Amino acid sequence: MLLPYWWMLSTSLKHPPELFQIGINFLPSDPTLDNYTKILNGFPIIRWIYNSFIICTLVLATNMTLTVAAGYSFARLRFWGRDSLFFIYLGAMMVPLQVRFIPTFLIVLDLGWMNTYQGIASLLLIDFFGIFLIRQFMLNLPVELEDAARIDGCGWFQILWRVIIPNCRPALATLGILIFNAAWNDFMWPLIVINDMDIMTAQVGLAVIRGSAASISGGLMAATTITALPVLIIYITLQKSFKPTLMMTGTKS
Amino acid sequence: MQLRKQLGLSNRGGFTAYLFVLPSIIFLVIFVVTPIVSTAYFSLTKYDLLRAPEFIGLDNYRVLIGDYRFPRSITNTLYFALGTVPAGVITSLLLAVLINRSVRGIYFYRAMFYLPVVSSFVSVSLIWLWLYEPQFGLLNDAFEALGLPRMKWLRSPDTSMLSIIILSVWKNMGLNMVIYLAGLQGIPPHLYEASEIDGAGRTSTFFRITLPLLAPTTFFVVIVYFIGALQMFVQVFIMTAGDPGNPQTRGGPLDSTVTVVVLIFDNAFAYLKMGYAAAMSFVLFAVIGLVTLVNARLLSYDIGY
Numbered sequence: 001m002l003l004p005y006w007w008m009l010s011t012s013l014k015h016p017p018e019l020f021q022i023g024i025n026f027l028p029s030d031p032t033l034d035n036y037t038k039i040l041n042g043f044p045i046i047r048w049i050y051n052s053f054i055i056c057t058l059v060l061a062t063n064m065t066l067t068v069a070a071g072y073s074f075a076r077l078r079f080w081g082r083d084s085l086f087f088i089y090l091g092a093m094m095v096p097l098q099v100r101f102i103p104t105f106l107i108v109l110d111l112g113w114m115n116t117y118q119g120i121a122s123l124l125l126i127d128f129f130g131i132f133l134i135r136q137f138m139l140n141l142p143v144e145l146e147d148a149a150r151i152d153g154c155g156w157f158q159i160l161w162r163v164i165i166p167n168c169r170p171a172l173a174t175l176g177i178l179i180f181n182a183a184w185n186d187f188m189w190p191l192i193v194i195n196d197m198d199i200m201t202a203q204v205g206l207a208v209i210r211g212s213a214a215s216i217s218g219g220l221m222a223a224t225t226i227t228a229l230p231v232l233i234i235y236i237t238l239q240k241s242f243k244p245t246l247m248m249t250g251t252k253s
Numbered sequence: 254m255q256l257r258k259q260l261g262l263s264n265r266g267g268f269t270a271y272l273f274v275l276p277s278i279i280f281l282v283i284f285v286v287t288p289i290v291s292t293a294y295f296s297l298t299k300y301d302l303l304r305a306p307e308f309i310g311l312d313n314y315r316v317l318i319g320d321y322r323f324p325r326s327i328t329n330t331l332y333f334a335l336g337t338v339p340a341g342v343i344t345s346l347l348l349a350v351l352i353n354r355s356v357r358g359i360y361f362y363r364a365m366f367y368l369p370v371v372s373s374f375v376s377v378s379l380i381w382l383w384l385y386e387p388q389f390g391l392l393n394d395a396f397e398a399l400g401l402p403r404m405k406w407l408r409s410p411d412t413s414m415l416s417i418i419i420l421s422v423w424k425n426m427g428l429n430m431v432i433y434l435a436g437l438q439g440i441p442p443h444l445y446e447a448s449e450i451d452g453a454g455r456t457s458t459f460f461r462i463t464l465p466l467l468a469p470t471t472f473f474v475v476i477v478y479f480i481g482a483l484q485m486f487v488q489v490f491i492m493t494a495g496d497p498g499n500p501q502t503r504g505g506p507l508d509s510t511v512t513v514v515v516l517i518f519d520n521a522f523a524y525l526k527m528g529y530a531a532a533m534s535f536v537l538f539a540v541i542g543l544v545t546l547v548n549a550r551l552l553s554y555d556i557g558y
């Protein structure tokens with residue numbers, strides 16, 4: 001299971017002649033960081049990672065506010081058309097980008113958002129699955145908590161901020177992780193919207209390196225390792241939060 | 254209810270609710286509804302971004318039927334879906350059952366199998382591209398050490414899609430495994446106790462209790478997995494890109510890995526045939542819509558125990 005990762009790492013530390021040796025050696029005989037320095041000099045990888053972080057931050061910010069607020073409305077508030085709207089959202093969840101990216105591309109082109117952060121982030125600003133997830137979680141919170149707050153004179157914003165959100169930490173953590181991961185790994189849409197090297201995300205940048213290399217080299221594996229690191233670090237530190245993630249999705253609802 | 258009214262709790266949102274929902278409605282209209290409607294419209298036009306769309310009726314769909322690459326892409330996509338889904342579901346179910354037993358290592362195993370899930374398809378595709386390398390790749394070296402013939406993997410039309418299937422099953426195994434683990438934990442333990450008292454062996458417990466009670470989970474996993482498989486793109490883009498700069502060669506040897514989405518992408522952004530690509534998108538949309546509807550209908554039957 002982990003062998004491919006090990007192979008990536010060990011390849012990235014090997015001198016070129018060793019790469020093209022027949023026979024398996026899991027450990028580089030003479031580890032070197034040459035591949036890393038070369039690839040970092042050849043491509044603006046750090047800049048790409050920075051871009052990816054900006055986009056993730058942007059997308060996290062909008063989702064943590066707008067998606068959460070919408071989820072709350074669907075769970076608790078009552079308004080005309082709520083249930084049919086929610087049904088439409090469930091349908092929207094099922095329509096993948098792959099079947100609507102041509103007009104979406106034209107919209108972003110019209111807005112003048114090609115090669116911009118907002119262009120890349122635009123499709124991820126609100127997550128319908130996230131609305132669904134938050135709604136399901138909030139439905140299980142006792143209404144009495146809110147009633148008490150209302151009797152004490154809280155408005156809806158205050159209730160959301162002071163009562164609901166503190167009680168929703170696990171769901172919010174889940175949503176945050178899912179959103180970050182989706183934004184970081186997103187490939188097809190950024191590929192369509194960017195052609196400027198300076199705005200590229202880490203994933204698109206990797207594809208560029210792949211396209212420019214004649215063959216797979218230690219440098220490519222080094223680049224793969226570098227761009228995979230942020231997600232791996234976040235994943236390993238937040239590993240415990242992943243457990244409720246999938247328990248809450250889908251089957252149980 | 255009466256009490257709630259007296260306390261002034263019967264008003265529930267109103268204006269504020271619309272305020273909370275409004276951003277998502279705007280988002281829905283701009284990025285989901287409008288694109289779907291205009292995909293349908295563009296599919297009836299000839300449009301290359303330079304001149305205004307020209308209405309040509311159903312011509313795009315007529316050309317589509319005659320395009321030799323389109324039927325090829327459909328069979329490839331189905332081959333991929335029918336290859337990954339059963340293999341993926343069976344492996345992740347078995348893993349979940351195995352891991353569920355070993356209480357001690359559960360965190361470690363879960364982390365290990367989940368690692369590919371959080372990785373991006375771009376990076377795992379690059380890693381496997383190197384593993385599959387016919388001359389120097391790890392897999393062929395391992396095959397040789399085991400006395401098996403060296404394979405051409407992605408370079409041969411016979412094995413290129415199979416190679417992508419293996420990678421994709423490996424990538425998604427952890428995700429479905431965790432969903433199955435959640436399903437397994439929802440099975441009441443007294444059922445297992447009862448079957449143990451009745452003297453049922455491991456195999457019959459699995460087939461008589463575990464498998465039937467996991468039916469809703471399996472159903473969910475299969476549908477989501479299947480719809481996802483219909484959209485496969487990144488693996489082909491990275492692994493069988495062929496000659497960079499020439500989209501005609503994208504899709505592996507003899508078009509053996511061309512999928513529907515790859516074809517849509519190439520027609521739209523390499524040949525700028527927006528109308529034609531929109532027609533393909535719309536066909537894919539119809540298929541996914543159909544699968545979703547069938548799914549919604551079937552899911553509404555609640556399987557209880």
